[in-house]
Amino acid sequence: MDKLLADGNEAIAYAALDAQVNYVSHYPGSPVNRVVDVIACASRPRLPIINHALNEHIAALSAMGASVSGARSILVMKHVGLNIAADPLNYAGPLKIKGGLVIVVGTDPGARTSTGEEDVHWYAPQFNFPLLEPTSVQSIYDAVKKAFTISESIRLPVLVFISGRLAYQANLLKREAQSDRKKPLFKFNKNPADLINVGNSAVSNHQQHVLRLEKFARFNYGVQQKYNPKATLGVITRAASYALVCEVINDLALGSQVHLLNIEQTYPLNVESIFQFCHAKNDVIIIEDQDGFLETMIKRDLFGRVDCQIRGKTVFPPWGELRYQQVLVFFTELFDLAIADKAIAVDRTAPPRPGTFCEGCPHRSSFFAIDQALKEADGIIGGDIGCSSLPPHRTDWLLCMNAGVGMSQGIAQISPQQKLVSTGGEGSLFHGGLVALLSAVENEVNMVHILFDNRAVAMTGHQASPTTSGRVDVMSLLLSIGVKQVFKVNAFAATEVEKAINDAHRLTGVKVVWVTGDCALQVNAESARRMRERTLTIEPSLCGDCQLCYESLQCPAINRINIASRQLTIDMDACRRCGACVHICPNDAIKVSDPLYKPKVKTEVANV
């Protein structure tokens, strides 16, 4: 088969398909957000069952269920998702799974697509699962495929970590011809010895687990050695640092003075092969990003066995993504070389571009309303993960999933005199926020939660959320768990949202302002009609120069006509016709040419 162009996400998906995976379970998260979309769109007669789980905890448990029933399963999530899946995954080792279970985790050194660059490598020794770390698109494909057979041979889940750099890298990929396996019949067989993990059986299952992993330590998967084996300087790399170091060594022509070892099987290490590499060296440098997991494991496993100096995190920092320049400077200083730089001199920098909401985003208008409602009281805005956190400073904190409603409860209890709203999308609500909300109800907390319902997990590529299908009756759900009052408001009617927030603050108990408005990037018949038939214009003679739409609403489609003027205009190419600006304009200066446009939208209020 010819090679095709594929990126890291596609390589993971193709590997799963070519390994004839039966069950796909995930919670979307960048940088591995597209994997399941690619699997779902694959053109093949029989697709695996796809479980769009509502959080990583559930995703992990369902994959474990499929695996003990004999199905080949893949579990996909981002690094911080692994924290949420960690509880069940601690049981997946003693479980003695049947079908191969591969856990693909997207890591994010440099935190480009995450709220943190947490190093999740330490989960490998905690779970006691094998860990593979591919270095290129092809090796991602090979490692994910191989992981299924490893998993089945030692009956343990296998972790595969893909860094953000590799997940979004595209390169030529060779897929191996698919062997047509007959569709197996799966059956769950009762097996209390393995599946009831308590007391003595917990201890013996743990023992079995450790012994099975030790079997894997004799494997030596994905070892690459390059350059001069007789050199006394050894360099050990993993993941994305392999290509980086190769390029620097090639650029500096240091091939004869360096012996390089790249390790894809980073846990458990094949101690003998690393000992063979290190024992004849004077100096070994471990070049890796993040906390120095590989360095720690190598030093642990070779303790007292080698005389050479082994360095890692004393040379390269544990924060940020490893850059070419850092590696280049290290080698030029080590070998006392001069850097020949042909780059031109540039003395300007480009401005940063902090995130903002898209044109037509329902969150823009909602946050305008929140700011208006809280500005007098200097209120607190609890931030959650999702598109609602794109402009990073619109909320007072930006941490993990469910931090909006969760942390707000503590603040509301300890500092009730401050005006507070917690925020979060519907993705967050069903991820775990609902439990937090119920917890606030049960503890009789006074707080207002703003639920942004844009009917999609928009940030990771519009995966479905429970409100996409409309099967969940959000109103009844919230009232049934004891929410005092629910205000259902149209997001694009900012004055209504503001009024609902103020009304909610006058009541005791937990109140929810349920703000609805579809994601602007979702094209449906109604949004297409609006784009076709609706035009918005700012009438200069009516404009009162308050600049609310430009400075406070901050719609990117509203611009000044030129440098000198404060006169505003709407860019109809960028505008999504949401009408948020029409709603907030105090002078009715923004005119809409659409007979179907209704500027006032009624708020629905419900309580028990």
Place this chain on the structure above:
Amino acid sequence: MSNMIIAGIGGQGVNKLSRIIAQLAVNHGRYCQYTVHKGGAQSLGIVYSELRFADTEITMLAAEIPAGKLDYLIALDPYEAIRHIKLANNNTQCWVDGKRPALFIERMPEFFNESTGNQSTGNNNSDDAMVYLQSLPVKLTEANYYQQALTRYQSAKMANFLAGYDCLRALGLQIDDEYQLLFKQSVKAAVL
């Protein structure tokens, strides 16, 4: 071995153009690896991709283009050209959408003025960025892809297509039909 950066902001189609150029290179027997860098922002955030071409397959190639080794730069926004121009050398060819209005960042004077040297607030044209780029020793092609896309396709989203087209022509690749076809296949509303 040659290196290219395609730079822009979220929503301008950097990812799509990178894929199409890489696919064309591969279709014509060249080797290409590209890496997309996108931040947390779907729209209006910094997006760029680093493409690396070679005549034969290279097994391990870093994602990052080293300073001084940038051969081609396509920038769909002048400030994004400034962001990457420090990697350029005297022979670097650049295609910059020069008349793109400064989008959104002009509302944040604390960032904007400091890095651009622009003292007036609310400057929504990017002439100063272009003047700076013109002062640098690179081969600069300035075009108004934004306005051309609006005129020809009634959508600024096609600026990436036009910029890519200019670049491919300058590279001497006579693959117009193939390029259009790849674009057509990836554009939902067939505007071409």
